[in-house]
Amino acid sequence: MQQANLGLIGGGTVGSGVYHALTRNAALLTSRIGVGLGVRKVAVKAFDEPRPYSIPRRLMTTTWQEVVNDPEVHVVAELVGGTSVARTMILEALKLGKPVITANKALLSKHGEELFATAQRHKTNLYYEASVCGGIPIIKSLREGFVGNQITHLYGIVNGTCNYILTRMSREGAEFDAVLKEAQALGYAEAEPSLDIDGFDAQHKTGILASLAHGFWVDPKDIYVEGIRSVTRQDMEFAAKLGYTIKLLGMVKMTAQAPANRKSDRRQVQVSVYPALIPSSHVLASVGDVFNAVFVRGDVVGDTLFYGRGAGKDATASAVLSDFADAVLDLKCGSVNRVPAFVSHEVNGSVVPIDKVVSRYFVRLRVADIPGTLARITRILGDARIGISSVIQPEGQRETFVPLILMLHESPYGAVCAAFEKIRALQVVKGKPVILRVETFG
């Protein structure tokens, strides 16, 4: 193979980023992998849509099928997003036996198994390094670098928008709504921000990482999600006083194996997304602004961390180029299934329901500043066998209702919710308790 051409579907932010990077570094890439590389065709929505880098008019088409069907396009990159037409595009290319690159986590999350099966049936492959954490080579590291490891714990800061908002709230003592508005003005958050701030984007990515780590494709419906809307400046302040920083974490954690008297040895895995308090001294706490990071603990390698930009035209382009090089080397060497898109190896694994997930907790209540309040609350927790590790009642408050912070020992989430339903019903408690998990990486 002397020359391999990429066909791009999508000529917007990411598509033009890939075109730009590949063009600029073509000679370097060619010298590294020994094959000439180029972009043959780019399918765009409109020739004159705004894009950060220009694409020559002669390469553009508004018909995506022209990219897929062009015999001189050896590898197809789907960079349009969404879960309907993108699915069709990828399936069409795979059916022609062409390797496909995608950055589309929502699509993988929803239709991953169908896409992987199609790739296998047509003796080709699907590459998706760019779908999780942009330029960080986390997919390659998980399935190749850590191939010899049981991945016992994985904690990811995988959504740049949330991390930007939380970082600014923490640094400036600002409230969520104000920072969100500024993030929208700066282009770090969408006008419709729900996908990011309600945790759904993190859910897609966490599901992909969990699937690769544990070898069964995780249904996004099984992934418990809490976004960051409920995190307040006050929570940040109390957390900081206690030595913690609040981050939105995608979590993948092996729980104890099922008891031996059960027939199967189904692997139980926690897969969830929620804001959590982490020790401010932990390396993940120093991951600020729009940066992403994934903390991986393997049973052989120990603790590791991967850090970088999780989104944006350039970081994503870096991952697409890595996938392009892999696809081209596989074409050149006839090794297209060397590292298949997905290898199932724990088909009996399952996601632990959130109610059974055991964590520590930070709980913030508003309570009446009268004698006996704490006793009533702690009695309910005691009856539920939920241990309290510390209680903080800030002094100097001269109001009828004052904040009360409880730090709780490890308990199942279901039990904690049930106890706080009862506590909430007490007359001395006002409003809904704020319940955040505490992760200490123990």
Added chain:
Amino acid sequence: MQQANLGLIGGGTVGSGVYHALTRNAALLTSRIGVGLGVRKVAVKAFDEPRPYSIPRRLMTTTWQEVVNDPEVHVVAELVGGTSVARTMILEALKLGKPVITANKALLSKHGEELFATAQRHKTNLYYEASVCGGIPIIKSLREGFVGNQITHLYGIVNGTCNYILTRMSREGAEFDAVLKEAQALGYAEAEPSLDIDGFDAQHKTGILASLAHGFWVDPKDIYVEGIRSVTRQDMEFAAKLGYTIKLLGMVKMTAQAPANRKSDRRQVQVSVYPALIPSSHVLASVGDVFNAVFVRGDVVGDTLFYGRGAGKDATASAVLSDFADAVLDLKCGSVNRVPAFVSHEVNGSVVPIDKVVSRYFVRLRVADIPGTLARITRILGDARIGISSVIQPEGQRETFVPLILMLHESPYGAVCAAFEKIRALQVVKGKPVILRVETFG
């Protein structure tokens, strides 16, 4: 290929770690790569040498040739270290066409080119993920994950012993000698610690990373090295007051291209190892104890960081297993040169001599506490066109000679050395100036 066997040369700390990890996770590895994996033979110094994990007696031999020549050994791992017999072992295995895995950075640094050429001549490959930063998949990330990037900057904390000593000095306000002694007692430093604390181990690793990033094999002789013996508690304290933390950094930095009127467009790269002040807010500053980390800036991906344990039986075993899986997949797919051991792509590149390397500096002097001292020093720096960004003279000192800290703007090292030779000769200056670089990742 149904079954692939590893032959280990070396049954000590790392060798037994590989045996242990591979045995424990064999089923998982097999399900992930689709080939049965096992250890066929282990060459040891003595059957009863002390090792952290036991190895079955029936697998052991004291003759390394038995491992290399066994037709049922498909891949050979050299884990004995050193640069003489290890070289012979690897060459013998490569000449039989067997893929070889090594963790031996000293050997690669010294004989890399010969080993790579031998692998290529015999249509096999040499894998060395474990040679740099233990379990961190930095080799794979650099040459595959970032294949589409010019690596403009790379800063590595690549020696765990030095990082452990510097971390404890910083945390406890302790002096170098005391911490070194404790590190030796704890097994974190060797009885003969020079390889680590004088920077030579970091030199080997930095050379390998530089070579992979820039495509010309860097001769270790060209890599300027300073160890950490000269770092004092006082330097740490002043650095901390200024907002900096001192780390031993392996650095690989592209400098400006040679002027256009020169015939060649030789790439000039700084490759060096020295203790440097880095902003305490930077993510590298939070890398403590024996952990390693590599900060990589690519022209496409931007800033990234890789963090984990850089040494030890388990972290190193994780990297060896990753290489074993790669080697087996390459044997299975007939793609043994898919990612060659080394690809030369900047044959005209060269390492910039340290005198021409431009940095900022932290300089600590002991000076006479009399009027006119600062004027004499600043005049010499002014004449040499070296700018001063700040001057600190700690108050409350009641001695004849007092510390004086100078922070200097960007200047070539040669000019700074020459100026401080003159300054040192002043009667008002006592002892040798301490000169440390300041890296701000700009």
